[in-house]
Amino acid sequence: MPCAMLVFFSFQDKKGYPKVDVCITFLLISVAILLEIFSLLLAISSDWVNHWRIQRPKGSTISSVIIFLSFSWSKRWSNSVAQFSLLRSSIRKRNSIFRYPWLTKLGEVVEKNFRIDYKELKEEIKEVIFHHMKDAVTRMEKPVGMKSVLASLKQEASELLKKSNCDHLKWSLEAMDFDQSIIIWHIATELCHYDDCHSVESEEVTNYMMSMLVSRYLLYLLIVHPSMWATGIGVLRYEDTLFEAQKFFEDELAMLPKKEGSISSVVIEWAQKLYKKEAHDHTRLCNCFEEHESRESRDLCELCYLLLQVRTDLPMRMSGAESTSVLFDACRLARQLKSVDRWNIISQVWARMMMYAACQCKGYEHCESLSRGGELLSHVWLLMAHLGVAELVQTSGAPRVTKLIVK
DSSP states (O other): OHHHHHHHHHTSOOTTSOHHHHHHHHHHHHHHHHHHHHHHHHHHTSHHHHHHHHHSOTTOHHHHHHHHHOOOSSOSSOSEEEEOOHHHHHHHHHHSGGGSGGGHHHHHHHHHHHSOEEEEOOHHHHHHHHHHHHHHHHHSOOOOSHHHHHHHHHHHHHHHHHHTTOGGGGGGTTTSOHHHHHHHHHHHHHHHHHHHTTOOOGGGHHHHHHHHHHHHHHHHHHHHOGGGSOSSSHHHHHHHHHHHHHHHHHHHHHTSOOOOOOHHHHHHHHHHHHHSOOOBOOOSSOOOOOOBSSHHHHHHHHHHHHHHTSOTTSOOOOSOTTOOOOHHHHHHHHHHGGGSOHHHHHHHHHHHHHHHHHHHSOHHHHHHHGGGTOOHHHHHHHHHHHTTOSOSSOOOSSOOOOOOOOO
């Protein structure tokens, strides 16, 4: 249609029209033609056309033309993994304009769409994940059915802690909802990361990197793509824990003595901040002597330090009778992890949690994720099926027999 309009206007008498109007008309028609060509190229590059081309004989003229005209914006698998941190999100929300109640919903949209980080999935991390998965499958009893697979994975994780002399950590996996364990272990992993991010031994670096990546990735799936999980209150539990972290930090800051000084000292300090780059020093809450590059980084450091000082032997504070926050449960776990070979234990637990999440996610959700470029969880799901653990097609009940009655 745009081409026909272009031909029609080309043969029309244009003497009675201003030259500017004629140029604008031809420009708009040309843009419409370019958009039509672009739409055609997109259609040629679609999966359906590629599927049709694969079924045709190789070397045919049509197939050659399709290959020549088709293009792809990016690789199918970007080899990157989305990352989301609860503690960092709580600090970011506290310092942003979205902390006000009437902007909460807008803040959630911004957080989920523009505050997601991505990290490359390196080869050494893939090897660690595969090694832990293979080790878990070897230890598991032969499961029958999907429910048995999930039960076997949970039991195997508990057995792992028992064999590692970590019976005191089993409470964080047993008798808890899966999303609850995810948030508890995520915060505990973040606190352990803060505690020894500069002192990780060389042989533990890969386990440390894998633990951080999987921890933030599974929380990202829980918050941004909750449909990939079984029904539960994971999002509500996350929001309560996020609020609890903000309230805890605000309460600790409120107990700090306020600085007093003369008017001249206040003016001098204000002038220094105005003409010099602000040095993000700590507010006497932390024993860290590093100069942080941003206020967010400094506040996050202080929050982690304060959470590690929480007395876990005392009754935990609750923000309300209906609160589902697990913040102080995570503090308890982080403190208990200090007495074990933590990065080895943490990495193995996260590998089993990812396997559990992959099996728990429905097949059509894995297919849906392909439209977003694919997920690491889908790769794990396929790998588990290859290892003979997960079922690619889940069937329930006995096979049905249809009786055909011919009249």
